[in-house]
Amino acid sequence: MSQKVAIIGAGLTGLTTAFYLRKQGVEVTVFEKADRVGGVIETCRTDGFTYENGPSTGVLGTPEAAELIEELSDLCRLEIADEDAKYRWIWKDGRWVALPSGLLGGITTPLFSFSDKLRLLGEPFRKPGTNPNESLADLVRRRMGKSFLKYAVDPFILGIYSGDPEKLVTKFALPKLYNLEQKYGSFIGGSIKKAKEPKSERDKKATREVFSLEGGLSNLIDALVQKIGSERLILNAADIKVSAEESGYSLSYNQNETVHFDCVVSTVGAWALPEMFPFLATDKLTSITKLPYAKVVQVSVGFRKWEGRELKAFGGLVPFCENRRVLGALFLSSFLKDRAPNGGALISTFLGGVRKPEMVKLSDEDIKSIVAEELTEMLGLTKWNPDLMVVNRYQHAIPQYGAESEQKMKAVAEIEANYPGLLLAGNLRDGIGMADRIKQGRELAELLIK
Template identity: 30%
Template sequence: MSKTIIIVGGGISGLTVLHHLRKKHANTHDVAIKLLEMEDSVGGTVRTIRRNGTQFEAGPNAFLDSKPSTLELAQDLGLESDLTVASTENKIRYICLENNLYQLPKSPISFFRFKPLTFIEKLRAIMEVCVPRGQNPNETVYEFGTRRLGEGIAKYFLDPLVSGICAGDSHELNLQFTFPTIYSLEQKHNSLIRGMFANKKGKSGQLRSFKHGMGQLIEKLAQQHADSIVTGIMVDRVLPQKNGYDIQAGQTSFFADELILSTPAFATANIVNAMNPDLAKHLREIPYASITVVGLVYTVEQFKTLIRGFGYLRPTHEGKEILGVLFSSQIFPSRVSQGKVLLQVLLGGAKHPQTIRKSEEEIFDIAQEEIKNVLGVTGHPQDQFIFRWGKAIPQYNRAYPKTYSTIKNTLQQHPHLHLLANYLDGIALNDCTANAKALADKINL
């Protein structure tokens, strides 16, 4: 008897599971697989805007290939020759304090020269090897940093890392779920320093993108699976049926033997509300931080000196709306034409929910002022982009561990229903592709 798998949501998670399921069932004629996306095009958060020779990334800039899932996907799609690796400049990173840049240390010597930390704070950080292993899985990133390495490291290293990666608040986000690698280093080696030495030969991964930007991955997936994708169709709700689900989308309905909801937590909550209001309630408990992304294009001549590197992050205690600035064209030079410089300014995040509501003009002013004050640029940009994400990134906060396990337990009441998106098991794009592959392997018809 023929079977139908329906995927709701065409972000990278939904598209990747579609790809692997179609591959798995390529020689099976009685399996139909369909993806329903509410927007006119797929991609979700992954979005490359190409204009006047510039590639502006509104969403992810790159992915870390620490697990092979995205590389293998690229290979499947015939995109290997279009994969790009971040330039070595990417290893030079800064934090910004009172508009001055301080290069983050890469060696013990540079650590001792790192000015923002006092001598006592540096000694405290080294004493980390003597700190006993933590016992509290509910610790926040800031609490963890303070306990293991001292407040200086929490404030100048971990706090900006949280705002740069998750647009989040280090005092609120749970360490174990937000940075599972750091958590397991402590659990396994009793010490981060010892763990890092032990893992030195381990694979930390390279930062990668595609010749035509991250959007190229989406365009190739969309092209290859066009006959399975329906866009412009918003799913309203699902109801259980014998051995499957009824899916309502406006006046249209579908039946699925296996249903994958690959939509953000708040959208998933609306979809499952009629079927299981409790599940919907727990999904709504996951908050999202907003973020505004601005791209600014200057000529090289507008800079007195071009600072080398990946970019900088701002620790949040100064209260600035700017989370950080990426030197995009130094990381991936092909993103802008010769003689130009592309910078990406990130604003808002969990600590500044008001930023997203500011006018375009106000936001461009804040971003340009930042570049003028910190990087000493003169004059106006040659081109500028803006993209606002009202609900950008799910926050694995203090309440998250309980919410996570409740959602996973509740799902056991609903066989053949699967939740797959960045609010579960990792925010990074590479986590999304790895989780999608694992789900495709697990679903057996």
């Protein structure tokens, strides 16, 4: 392919796309408005702590994620979380309760009501839903009962989407769960049948294990940049505007530079599209820019000497109905190597989300004192003496695939059909996790090469 491709955004999606295009010798230029690459991924190292601003871990949920890290193995190494990451805690009535993983735990757990446990026996026999735009909350209430929604799905959704199950549409937000019901008629029966189905060697790479990179996620970003070639990256690219030409697109940036490209791939958030693509009909873009995003505050907290309760779990999640001021906390040093000095702890805490967006407006001091009060009580500390505390705010942390999803996907398809060589991607579609982003990046490259 002798064509020139512009990629807008040097986050995980844009860099993965660029990497796979470069592998086939395609001429790419990546435009990034910030002065650094990685987007929301950023590893920091200080005083014996290795902490992440943004995501800390992912789930190896697609073969593409495993394959990308394999392909970069001369430059970075996959880190699979220790066994402790298999355990998750849920906050209920003033204490942590382990989320059950097996049948026996499911029967004895205090998280779910007796009637819902009985109801669960009937789950395999309930009819599949017929509304493709059914909310996750409605789906769970219908198949499993209210207490499962409150103490399993709600905290799970807070952990992934910082979202509200009443507003997320299952088909778009959790397509695997939606397909389980649609294809097999039941979550329980479907999971059992699916586990028994033979898997290709490639599918087996999607282990669903919790992963990071040895030394932090930025090592993946650095490896991608090294393979792509930093000369193909333009940082501090302000005011990007794309216009459609008779053949291809012209892209201008920094108000005086203009370059012609055959193809343009956008990996930026939905909100950034109207300014960047003034030629796209506003009514089409409106269906895309309606996509809401959760606002999230993330706080990394490090202790040289940990004196609280033993943190043998992936983390703790706090159901919305428990009315606390944190969404949850990840106990990173208990399942990843060298994240805190020996005997210490590194914890990543989240606040805000779609149901408490006002938290991002609080000052650093207020956020720090909330985290201090909440974690002291919830993690059994007698005094609050962290050696590291870093606050990050994300105005557009996680897109919420809700009622607008069907229209949004239609609008994206129409625009891409009307403007060959223009791809509107990034996390506005196809999943929010890092494994989804890598999968999309690779598929974009394959599509362009075709």
